[in-house]
Amino acid sequence: MTSQLHLKSVNKRYNPGTDHEVHAVQDLDLEVVRGEIVALLGSSGCGKTSTLRMIAGFEEVSAGEVLIDGRRIDRLAPAKRGVAMAFEGYSLYPPLSIRENIAFALKSEKLPQSDVDNRVEQIAALLEISDILDKRPNAISGGQQQRASLGRALIRRADLHVLDEPMGQLEPQLRAILRGRIKHYIKEHELTAILVTHDQTEANALADRIAVMEGGVLQQFDTPEHLKNRPANIFTGAFIGEPPMNLFSAVAGVSADRVELRLSADTALSYPASAFSEELRQRIQHDDGIMIGIRPHSVQLTEEGLPAEVFANQWLGDQTHIAARFAGASIVSVVHDLALPRPGDQIKVSIAADDLHIFDTKSGDALSHGGSLA
Numbered sequence: 001m002t003s004q005l006h007l008k009s010v011n012k013r014y015n016p017g018t019d020h021e022v023h024a025v026q027d028l029d030l031e032v033v034r035g036e037i038v039a040l041l042g043s044s045g046c047g048k049t050s051t052l053r054m055i056a057g058f059e060e061v062s063a064g065e066v067l068i069d070g071r072r073i074d075r076l077a078p079a080k081r082g083v084a085m086a087f088e089g090y091s092l093y094p095p096l097s098i099r100e101n102i103a104f105a106l107k108s109e110k111l112p113q114s115d116v117d118n119r120v121e122q123i124a125a126l127l128e129i130s131d132i133l134d135k136r137p138n139a140i141s142g143g144q145q146q147r148a149s150l151g152r153a154l155i156r157r158a159d160l161h162v163l164d165e166p167m168g169q170l171e172p173q174l175r176a177i178l179r180g181r182i183k184h185y186i187k188e189h190e191l192t193a194i195l196v197t198h199d200q201t202e203a204n205a206l207a208d209r210i211a212v213m214e215g216g217v218l219q220q221f222d223t224p225e226h227l228k229n230r231p232a233n234i235f236t237g238a239f240i241g242e243p244p245m246n247l248f249s250a251v252a253g254v255s256a257d258r259v260e261l262r263l264s265a266d267t268a269l270s271y272p273a274s275a276f277s278e279e280l281r282q283r284i285q286h287d288d289g290i291m292i293g294i295r296p297h298s299v300q301l302t303e304e305g306l307p308a309e310v311f312a313n314q315w316l317g318d319q320t321h322i323a324a325r326f327a328g329a330s331i332v333s334v335v336h337d338l339a340l341p342r343p344g345d346q347i348k349v350s351i352a353a354d355d356l357h358i359f360d361t362k363s364g365d366a367l368s369h370g371g372s373l374a
């Protein structure tokens with residue numbers, strides 16, 4: 001597969017050599033293949049916007065290289081990079097109508113006026129801004145401006161589309177509708193896109209692959225499914241998924257026929273040895289510290305599980321989150337009905353070996369998912 005965007009060991013340092021130096025992006029390697037949608041996801045300050053701004057040319061690369069379609073572009077002016085962008089602050093031209101602003105992006109394609117009109121109408125309908133096409137930017141809302149700016153980017157045929165929090169200012173219902181439409185449009189027109197978001201739902205819905213960043217460091221670059229089922233480390237495990245993964249430190253006891261994972265003096269998970277691969281049994285037996293992770297959706301409430309005491313029960317309209325004291329800490333379970341346990345009730349929880357994620361405490365790296373090595 002051809003890589004359309006290639007970041008090679010890219011670094012961003014703000015205020016280098018001063019007391020205020022920030023190493024915002026650290027040795028970032030990332031390849032986006034042609035036709036792919038990639039989301040940069042992470043909490044505030046993780047370096048995702050700095051990365052996007054370096055690709056677009058609004059911020060210098062401190063070290064490393066950025067290539068688009070095999071061409072090194074990190075020293076070029078933004079307009080010479082073949083990049084179509086929707087950025088907050090990369091504003092619409094105030095004297096032009098929204099229609100003219102969007103059509104302006106097609107100038108270099110030298111199309112007949114009727115084609116320009118059709119394409120503008122089509123993108124405006126997709127983004128639900130048909131009714132404001134003849135208004136000026138200062139006469140419309142922030143959310144409408146954002147969609148106009150997104151329209152101006154998406155209408156172009158560029159080597160790469162760079163979108164910064166493209167739906168950050170829209171209300172949830174409109175976002176949900178537009179997510180599907182925008183994804184379909186990008187795929188239909190075979191565009192390649194990289195976007196920044198701090199919204200997991202948005203990243204999961206739009207992106208083919210998600211780059212999870214924290215502290216300027218890429219934690220994992222993978223499909224939404226793998227991020228959920230095969231998190232590379234404790235950070236990704238805890239960051240991806242709602243409610244967050246339950247995590248416990250544990251001590252492994254491995255005998256010929258059982259594997260015991262001791263979570264506290266009075267709580268241990270016990271499994272037949274055959275539930276874990278031979279290599280994994282060897283590995284956890286010799287590891288000085290492990291953490292085990294269990295997704296709340298995988299914590300089962302059963303008759304024969306380990307005891308826990310409920311302290312909160314939250315019905316969210318389509319599922320219940322039950323929080324209980326367990327192994328000297330707490331555990332959250334998701335149940336898909338209006339579950340009955342109330343605060344103070346005793347429940348029993350079971351965790352299948354297939355649903356366990358095991359991490360090395362020191363490095364944070366995943367050792368296993370569901371009984372076999374990561």
Ligand SMILES: Nc1ncnc2c1ncn2[C@@H]1O[C@H](COP(=O)(O)OP(=O)(O)OP(=O)(O)O)[C@@H](O)[C@H]1O
Nearest residue numbers: 014022024042043044045046047048049050051198
């Ligand atoms: N112009 C700047 N000068 C100095 N430090 C900066 C500058 N821009 C960003 N930083 C710092 O670099 C780090 C990464 O910031 P960046 O904006 O890339 O993160 P982010 O993940 O996009 O956060 P957010 O979601 O809040 O925008 C942060 O510590 C931030 O304070």
